[in-house]
Amino acid sequence: MNILENAVDCIKNQGKDYKKYSNEWNVMQQLIDIITAQPESAEIVLQDLNVEEMQVPxxxxxxxxxxxxxxxxxxxxxxxxxxxxxxxxxxxxxWRMNKTSPAPAKSTEEQGFINLMDLL
Known part of the structure; x- marks a missing residue:
């Protein structure tokens, strides 16, 4: 397991009691988003998560x-x-990203409306 995965696991473990989509959960998720976008920050955060005053709560x-x-x-x-x-x-x-391939886009008819450009 690499440093980023360790940091994400540690964050999720420390925030496991937060209700999904609550303000607290959103802060935790934003931390995960930040270190995922900046993997070089994951090691710093992971080290800090071992200090009680720097933990997710x-x-x-x-x-x-x-x-x-x-x-x-x-x-x-x-x-x-x-x-x-x-x-x-x-x-x-x-957290919103689907790890599998995205679902194919529905045609405008399947979405319940008609695109006038389709008629040209």
Whole structure:
């Protein structure tokens, strides 16, 4: 198992009690997204996760107590917490990605509407 996988597993384990899609869970998922987009940060985060004051619950408490609603501000706060580089844009949401091939796109008829361009 590589460092990134170890870090993701550790994050998920520390946040296993968070209700899916809750604010706390979203902070945890955004941390996973950040280190997946920046694998070089995974080692720093993994080391920090061994220190009680740097574990996921401490991060989540700090972020949620500030009631930050903007995802970019949350990303910046996470990066500041772990002293890792801030991405220039929000990383893609890894947890939403399907590990298998995406489903084929439905035709406009199957979607329940007709594209007028199909009639030309």
């Amino acid at each position: 401490a991060l989540v408490k700090k972020i949620t107590s500030k009631k930050i609603a903007n995802p970019v501000e949350v990303m910046n706060a996470i990066c500041d917490f772990y002293s890792i580089p801030k991405p220039s844009e929000l990383p893609p949401e890894v």
